[in-house]
Amino acid sequence: MRRHSPHVFRKGSWRQGELGPGRPASGGRAWNGPRGWSADNPPRAVRSFPILERTPRKNRTEVTFILPADTPPGPVSVVGDFNDWQPGTHTLAPRRDGTRAVTVALPAGGENAFRYLAAGDYWFNEESADGHDGVNSRLHT
Template sequence: MLERKQVKNRTHVTFVLPADTPPGPVSVVGDFNDWQPGAHTLQPRPDGVRAVTIPLPANSVHSFRYLAAGDYWFDEGQADGHDGTNSRITT
């Protein structure tokens, strides 16, 4: 799930997944972090999910995927679109 909050000329995008699906650590990897695994790892929240918030420039488009333990790559079901193998988000 994606949560968005406009803050001046930025959009804070929160990437949210269930606490245990998939199991193990998960990071969001995309053009906004030079596709670096572990740069934005989802952390547990009190409401029973895990999430990470990334401020992105407003009015921009970004490609991303999730990377879980065991080199398991997967897409966001609520993404704005896809460009082949990547999820896309428009801020």
């Protein structure tokens, strides 16, 4: 008799508020493993947004900007000094995991300023950025 869930929960594998594949964010126990967890006791691998993922390459760093698929609603662009602050150049696209993302190749060892621009001229920052300079988020590669 199998007593453990067949699902593997890896760090950062679920969006904030989700309790696993097909599990609602509220109500009842979602997993009955050795320690168990529920809506009141979520797993430690809860992912918060926005997210920056960096992949070092030769002479450059690929930075992936990730947001939830529906927050904020409508199209969202990453706008910064790396694209001359042109909206629409790097628009986040939907992914299969329920998020949306765009990857930008930036020179290694640099520092860039950026912000997100959503529909309705709604500007917002990356809270997990390397720093902030006035109204802009800062990113070190």
